[in-house]
Amino acid sequence: MDNALLDALRRHEAEFIALRQDLHRHPELGFQEHRTAGIVAGRLRDWGFEVTTGLAGTGIVGTLRGRRPGQGAIALRADMDALPIHEATGLPYASERDGMMHACGHDGHTAMLLAAARHLAENPDFGGTLHVIFQPAEENLGGGRAMVEQGLFDRFPCDAVFGLHNEPGLPVGHFATRAGPMLAAMDSWAVEFRGTGGHGAMPHRATDPTLAQAQFLLTLQAAIGRNIPALEAAVISAGYISAGTPAAPNVIPASVVLGGTARTFRSEVRDILERRLRELAEAAALAQGCTATIRFEAEYPVLVNSAAEAARAADAAAALAGEAAVRREAAPITAAEDFAYMLQRRPGAFMMTGNGTSPDGVLRPVHTPLYDFNDAALIHGAAYWVTLARRELA
Template sequence: MAVLNRIAGFADEMATWRRHLHQNPELGFDCYETAAFVVEQLRSFGVDHIEEGIAQTGVVAVINGQGDGPVIGLRADMDALPIEESSGVDWSSTVQGKMHACGHDGHTTMLLGAAKYLAETRNFSGKVALVFQPAEEGPGGGKVMVEEGILERYNVDQVYALHTMPGIEPGGFHTVAGPVMAAVDTFHIDIQGTGGHGAYPHETCDPVIAAASMVQAIQSIVSRNHYARDELVVSVTQIHTGSAENIIPDKAYINGTIRTFDKKVQDMVWRRLEGLVAGQAASYDVEAELTIERGYPATVNDAEKMEFAAEIAREISGVDQVKTDRAPEMGAEDFSFMLEQRPGAYLFLGQGEGPALHHPGFDFNDDVAPVGASFFARLVERAQPLGYEII
């Protein structure tokens, strides 16, 4: 494994940063202490420019290389999850009900490690824009940062990000060209019937049986309305209704998630949901309102940039440690908003066996932080070598 020597030299310092972040998790856009810590480190490295307060607590830092050239963007997410930690590590969360269960403390640390190295060496042309983003876990800090114009303001030419992944060998990289993570939409169905006594159902318009029928019908979207090779998930995840065993309620609520990679498949699901909900409501003589919230789009890797990133990964971790045919994940990621605007790539970095992401026992593997930092640093040096000419 060819971790850059300088980065290996401050690996212990990176572990200290990461464990501090792990002990002090923050949620959503409220990453004030995390952003302040990031800015403090960036200033100590001597970066050339720092902009704070983007998307409330996001940070963009710029490091100038030697001579003219394009701008490459590197992104890390900073937010944690509303989970009570059970890892038992000495640096466990000190905030009740919050923890870094998805490795964003490690992502931030790896980008800080790359920043420290790049600010010292500046062995590249053009500039690098370091993007520290809040609210990846929801409601979408990446989208807000894009809407607030960071890609245009800093003339970012291409963008890259890493995500830690349990179950992949430590230091291994997995990715794929094209869709790597799914688009996510959320649907809500509010059913209005006529309630009454459970002993006299003929006097009611029962929303419970309508809800049950809708849930059954929704399952047919995947099994009967789409081509089997087009990846699709439609999951009903909540049904709420009723208050007692002898009361037929007047309302019911259904909630669920839609995961797609293809816009045509996504449109088909929306259309079928509308038809099924309306049809089932008419069948049971109730009223039903369907609301669909469009969430993160699919995370789509540019084929050329993915292969370039894979070359860098092979240089850092070895050929056998890099896999470029990983099956797309049905999870979602708001780095997708940046990849919609600029070519780039998103890769998973292995951290070995252990609890899954979003598990209360999860903890980022500090041993792989220098690998990720080295990947980011070499990516910049190889993408924008000294003597780079803008044509």
């Protein structure tokens, strides 16, 4: 374990915890991270980075050259955006923006990479070039894709790119990755069921789309167990349902809209899910005398770690934390990440770092109103970034 590096980073730990909590207090949604981007750019400039702003609107790239000779270049990436969730943690630094919160730990990811950037700027004992990428709009909006399409790797060439994400339940100071597919592809879907609607007291005079919606949603889950091979991974979930109004509970609505996401690792499985979703929606609509309008769209691709870079990332984590704290063949995760777009253009690897559990011992998953990034994990993520950069640019 590299205690010397951890001790060196701990000299500024309180500063970066305060920064993380400030970002948590002021969350910003995708492509709106103006305050966050301003803080990031200002800090990087203060530490001597060359700073480029405006990629994908609010994206930031900082560039630092080591004092040793070398022609290599790598990029380290963190995401900055929050989610449209109302926070329920009751923390002293809870979100001050109604309906927004850092429910996935991007405030922590930003702070970890900034802490590493400061240390490397003060100790540039590496050769070649380091790029630190602060990406907007990871949550469903494709900020990573936008940065790539706007010439990220043409303007900032690199030999490899690396990402890092916290994982609740994995102990603090532990790490997990794998070669090959690590995170799933994500597709979005939406269905609108339309009927005539009617009076709640006379449903026999109406065509009721709420029944079609209910039947569809229940049978949709059967597609996983009965249409997808048992050894394949697939998830399909509804994220919203909208119909009627509380002001008129005696009205059967004429329309019900619902939608969600589908997660798969192979295109053949995705095709099965899309086909069954369409068939089940149309059948449910027909059974109730309604119609169905269906949308199924590809969003993020499968995140695939290149084998060599995944091995080197795991080696860096083991050099920092010890081999026992590194899971080199972690199970794939059915969540999605638009870091996948960067890995389509450059070899690299995505790493999970432990976020532990809440102080009461309860696991608080990401994307929930009670989640909070664990500040005890910040120093370990920063140390991983420093270790990886030094090893890649030795």
